[in-house]
Amino acid sequence: MDTTHAHNAAASSATPLLETVNLVKHFDISGGLLDRIQWRGSNLEFARTVVRAVNNVSLSIAKGETLSVVGESGCGKSTLARTVLGLYPPQSGQVLYRGERIDNLSPQQMLPYRTKMQMVFQDPYASLNPRMKVREILEEPVRFHHKEKSRSEVKDRVAEVMKQVGVCPDWGERYPHEFSGGQRQRISIARALVVDTEFIVADEPISALDVSIQAQILNLLMDAQEQRSLTYLFISHDLSVVEHISTRVAVMYLGFLCELAPTEELFTNPRHPYTQALLSAIPQLGAPSQDHIRLSGDVPTPINLPPGCVFHGRCPHADKRCRREIPAFLASGDTTLVACHGVEEGRI
């Protein structure tokens, strides 16, 4: 795959809808001055504590595809999603939308993109204003982003979307707390669809829901995608769901991408040792517990990133080079990118 990018070729078919280039997001959690004072030997020092949540992430998402990001808790999936949407400013690197940089825009300049890019969260309760009726929740973004629309046009727009996502018209006068988790998630998806959305970031949108409700929401997301050729950045730790809905899958570990491949390729032929371990650990329905790859050691924290390959401490294939040198994210085959010395050297 092409890892270079075209800044200027606006909206040509080859331009990805969304692209990140060497994106880095760190959090400084040192706290106030007093918290930072530390004794080193007999010297007083000001220490900084930095969480390296997202490190050098480059990926591109084509229009109409679903790119999923998977990885263990705390590996930086949500931070990546929020940085892409401009909710966090990146330390360095770029975010491009249809080839235009959007990571350095003022809130005013960002406005046109805010209608195109929407987010659906894991907890639909926290993301819906409890004091607003469902109708108000859905009308607000239309009013804000389409000031030219008349009152009745706004109503029509909302009614149309409510019908599309299976929100009954009589829910409109009720408040979020009167609904179940699945119903609330439907409402938050409706809210993402009332404006002219092109790109939706869905961060664990079904994790809080029952299996019987998960299917309802996944169908809704897939239907909406088909009807409006939406593009999704989908975040989930449920690998069978990811396998079901994704065009391509990116695997993340401690803030780094370790593998990015078309879904079928990734699930049938995982190359990175971490992807291999992760996939082998998925419980299979009705198959007696298979022999999964056992990883030794604990997941390090993103505060003290290990040198070299961040996975080396748990990797069964780690050698001297792995402990010293950060592996580059390189093509392996036509469609896959892998960051692993062992794969590059052909020994895995």
Place this chain on the structure above:
Amino acid sequence: MDTLLSVENLTVKFRLRQGDLTAVDNVSFTLGRGERLGLVGESGAGKSVTGFSLINLISKPGFIDSGSIRFEDIEITRLSDTAMRKVRGEKISMIFQDPMMTLNPVLTIGTQMIETLRAHVGCSRRQAEAIALENIRKVHIPSPEKRLKQYPHEMSGGMRQRIVIAIALMASPGLIIADEPTTALDVTIQAEIMDLLLELCATEGVGLILITHDLAVVSQVTQRIAVMYAGRIVETGDTQQIVHRPKHPYTQGLLAALPQHSNRQNRLNQIPGVMPSLIKIPPGCSFHERCDLCQDLCREQIPQLNEKSSGAHVACHLAE
């Protein structure tokens, strides 16, 4: 297999302002010595309340309304608090989703294990320390001597859950109730914890009730499954039989809703609607509002959990 636990017609309610909520409704099941049973179902179906009832941990506004719980030859529902505490320490252990429900944040792992042991087994400090070490080894934690001196916050979630399992095992209980023990953990860690539970049940002959909503996990760990819906058991039987040939329309719908390799990117089968509120369970079969097969009889009469020709017990008027 001789019977370890036998639950009969258990009903647990919560007295709320809006009325009585029936969290567990006339539930019966048994567990053999050393047997592994999975309790699965929708969120709010009554799985945890069932689990808590088994160790008499239902507190106000909840109460056991009726029914019996026999563990070995003890009637749990009639035990005094002191007697029950003894059962909880020595015969039945519970593992929760959050290990910090069990662990004390201000004590080292070693202190907690040793004190638990001395309270229940009444051994010397040195003996207790040896038993603690042995149990930490059993759950495959490297450098156990070092771990004994650590505090819970110095460990990862997976490591803490292993410690909880080690503590659960110390008194050599007959039964472990594990309520979503891996839901908060990553799949690689989940696989290790499940392996561990499976291994320990086999080597120590402990019975296991595994409460989870993850059918795949249950299918790998347990021998029998009980499927709960709106406070009732709607289907129970051999694990492999249920996951491959479910008989109750709810179980069928649940399994059909899971993504299949062969069906990538297509719409999934969904069960319409949501589980009814347990304050207002509809008359008849509690699943009837969501069921494709529903007939008049289903709206009127509660189906009993009867044995069908397949050997499974199914609470459905229409299932064979």
